[in-house]
Amino acid sequence: MTISEFQSLIEDIYYNKDSTRGLPSTFMWFIEEVGELAQALRSGSPDELTEEFADVLAWLATTASIAGVNLDEAALKYANGCPKCGHTPCQCPEPTGSTPKQQ
Numbered sequence: 001m002t003i004s005e006f007q008s009l010i011e012d013i014y015y016n017k018d019s020t021r022g023l024p025s026t027f028m029w030f031i032e033e034v035g036e037l038a039q040a041l042r043s044g045s046p047d048e049l050t051e052e053f054a055d056v057l058a059w060l061a062t063t064a065s066i067a068g069v070n071l072d073e074a075a076l077k078y079a080n081g082c083p084k085c086g087h088t089p090c091q092c093p094e095p096t097g098s099t100p101k102q103q
Contacts, residue, residue: 004072010061018062026066030059 001009018026037052044052064071081088 002072003075004070006057007061007065007071010058011065014058014062015065019066023063023066026059026063030056030063033059 021029033052033055037049037056040048040052061071064074077083080086082090082092084090085092
């Protein structure tokens, strides 16, 4: 299944419910699922990890749909390697500071 097919499937299943809830509340559900994934990464079984990654992916897809973002198009940001340095693998220097930062 492609990213676009997955996003379309999640729209078919949840768009009406999630769009009625609205973007801010749907985003909060997405964040809750990210928290559950964080817990599973600390102590979860492979099955729990798979389930939590699936949930995060589904909530990301529905949040993107409500925001009018096509995830296939969004993924193109990385089509030519790191968007900052242009290399694969990334050759950017490690950022300084205490938290990782996505490019």
